[in-house]
Amino acid sequence: MVSYFVPRGRFLLKAGNLRQVIQQQQQQQTKHTAQQNGKWPVLRHFRQSSTKPNAVSHSKESPSQARQDMINNNNTLERAQPKPKQKQQKSDQNLLEVQRNAFWRWTGFLLRWAPMxxxxxxxxxxxxxxxxxxxxxxxxxxxxxxxxxxxSLPLRIISRCWGWLAACYMPEPLRPYVYGWYSSTFNVNINEALYPDYGHYSSLAQFFTRPLKEGARTIDSQAPLVSPADGKVLHFGSAADTLIEQVKGVNYSIEDFLGPLQESAAAEKSSAVSYAQAIKQKRDGSTELFQCVIYLAPGDYHRFHSPTAWQPQVRRHFSGELLSVNPKVANWLPGLFCLNERVLYMGNWKYGFFSYTAVGATNVGSVEIYMDADLKTNRWTGLKMGAHPPSTYEYDELQLNTQEQEQLKFDKGELVGQFNMGSTIVLLFEAPKNFKFDIIAGQKIRVGDSLGHIVE
Missing domain, CATH: 1.10.12 (Lyase 2-enoyl-coa Hydratase; Chain  A, domain 2)
Structure with missing residues (x-):
């Protein structure tokens, strides 16, 4: 018969002797316990007797001691029993706990099913x-x-957060990868920039507002009006008496866009004259109001220039929404340009009234005008959920070219300002009726390209 060896400490035991070894160990443990119990038999007896109730000792106690023990027992019972005030506090806590559980139960229900x-x-x-x-x-x-x-969407908060992120310092090793990805995604032509090296731009904001090389844009000297920015032509044409087209089939009010008439024009306006006729400087029927809307995509050159030689007279800053001005949104939301934050300059050029408007958008709350250091855009206006009253009543106005100020004017192609991201430029101007546009809707255009000409 084969015998197997079982490891046991440092020795090897046969399987048949394993039971005997276990019995010996149990006997040794029993002897050790008995020895410990036998060392102090009197102390052990004393400990056991002290823990048991001793009826005899109670009977031998004095009456005063028994009375004291009864008082102590009564005090113990009184402390053990809850008082009425404690009962009331405990019931209030239970009620508060029930209410809290019910609140969280309903909150969880609403959070789960309300979005659906x-x-x-x-x-x-x-x-x-x-x-x-x-x-x-x-x-x-x-x-x-x-x-x-x-x-009601928190687009202003998002825009402010994006502005903070864009202004953060970009580590130099990451710049070629981040700016390169942005250039390939939005078709940025970095070769025409004044600094074609990605490492030159320490933040996204600097990269967005990069300057161009000298001569990268040619200004058409023959055209009376040239493109103020690189972008896409959303819409152009003549303006009606009260409404102008935002895109084809979607109109907005001229008065809501420009604001109320100035004091001089309002004094001359009669009830029979429309708003469009009141802002014109020539009312003999030889001129007409025209408009042109140019959308700057995120990959376009983000600075904008003067489209002609003109002189601004007043600046109005409308602190509105920061909705997207993407062409799809412009086709969907009527009065988009009247709702958004915008900086409007009104003045005159050689043919009459002229206005130049830089419209803000989502992530483009910051509009910077180089000659207007007091202008502050994308300011915190509080949480206004879904409230967008007519922009006619919410704007700051600054009179320009007064006697105390230096005469301000722009030349054709002169640099005016910049967007931190793509946005929109709206031109609304007075021109002879024989003015004809040289552009088509949806066309890509660059700074200095001709917008139209006067037909002789």
Whole structure:
């Protein structure tokens, strides 16, 4: 019969002797316990007797001692029993705990199901508005409810955070990778920049507002009006008496965009003259109001120039929303340019009234005008959920070219300011009726290219 060896400490034991070894160890443990218990038998007896209740000792106690023990027992019982005030506090705590549990239960329910309900309601409202626009044969633009929901988004906070991030220092080893990715994504031509080396720009904001090389843009000297920026032509054409087209089929009010008439024009205006006729400087019927909207994409050159020689008279800063001015949003949201924050300069050129407007947008709250150091844009205006009253009543006005100030004027192609990201330039000007545009909607255009000419 094969015998197996079982390891045991430093020795090897046979499997048959394992039971005997275990029994010996148990006997040794029993003897050791007995020896410990036998060392102090009197002390052990005393300990056991002290822990048991001793009825005899109670009987031999004096009456005064028994009375004291009874008082102590009563005090112990009184302390053990809860008092009425403690009961009330305990019940209040229990009630508060129940209310807190109910609050968190309902909060969890709302957080779980409310977003789904809002999405369902939004989808129903979207489809209903779409069907109504189809039946009425009108452009499918945003309803009043959709406009308020869009304006309720925290776009100003997002824009301020983006501005802070763009101004942060970029480590030099990361610049070629970050700026290179941005250039390839948005088709940035870095070779025409004054500093084509990515390492020169210490932040994203510096890269966005990069200057161009001398001669990178040619100003058309023959054209009376040239493009003020690199971008895409969203819309152009003549302006009606009260409305002008934002894009094809989507209009906005001239008065909401420019604000109320100045005192001189308001004094001359009569009830029979429209707003568009009141702002014109020549009212003999030889001129007409025209407009041109140029959208600057994120990859475009972010500085803007003067389109002609003109002289500004007043500056108005409208502190509005910071909605996106992407062409898709411009097609969807009526009055977009009247809602957004914008800096408007009004003055005159050789053919009459002239206005130049830089419109802010999401992530483009900062609009900088080089000659206007007092201008501060993208200021904190508080949380206004869905509130966008007519911009006519919310603006700061500054009179320019007064007797105390130096005469301010711009030459054709002169540098005016910059955006921190892509945005929009809106030109609204008075020109002879035989003025013709040289551009088409959707065309890419650059600084200095001709916008139109006077037909002889």
């Amino acid at each position: 309900g809002i999405c369902v309601f939004g989808a129903i409202e979207w489809q209903w508005h779409k069907r109504r626009c189809h039946h009425e044969n009108t452009p499918r633009t945003a309803s009043e409810f959709q406009s308020r929901v869009y304006c």
